[in-house]
Amino acid sequence: MLTLKNMVFTPVYAAHCLRLPWHSFMGSIGITAIATVALTLAVWGTTYLHPLRGYLNLVLAGTAFGALWCGLAYTFFVTSSERMRLRQMVSSIIPAW
Helix, strand or coil: CHHHHHHHHHHHHHHHHCCCCCCCCHHHHHHHHHHHHHHHHHHHHHHHHCCCCCHHHHHHHHHHHHHHHHHHHHHHHCCHHHHHHHHHHHHHHCCCC
């Protein structure tokens, strides 16, 4: 129930507070929800075919799917201005990057 509230009420209320149309944030919320469901199904399918046996396998699977999600999110969901900002943030931490 809380997830539904966060997907529907919170963006509508934020748009209301910013005096924007009520559907202003629904596009990005929808894309994120679809991507999350897709990743959840991929993880579920993988663990169904190859059950996790122990904490080490859990950590390795979480790391692998986390890296996959970061790569997909960076490639498909991050805008060019957000990529530039991300590169600036990383280069301030790691100067050679």
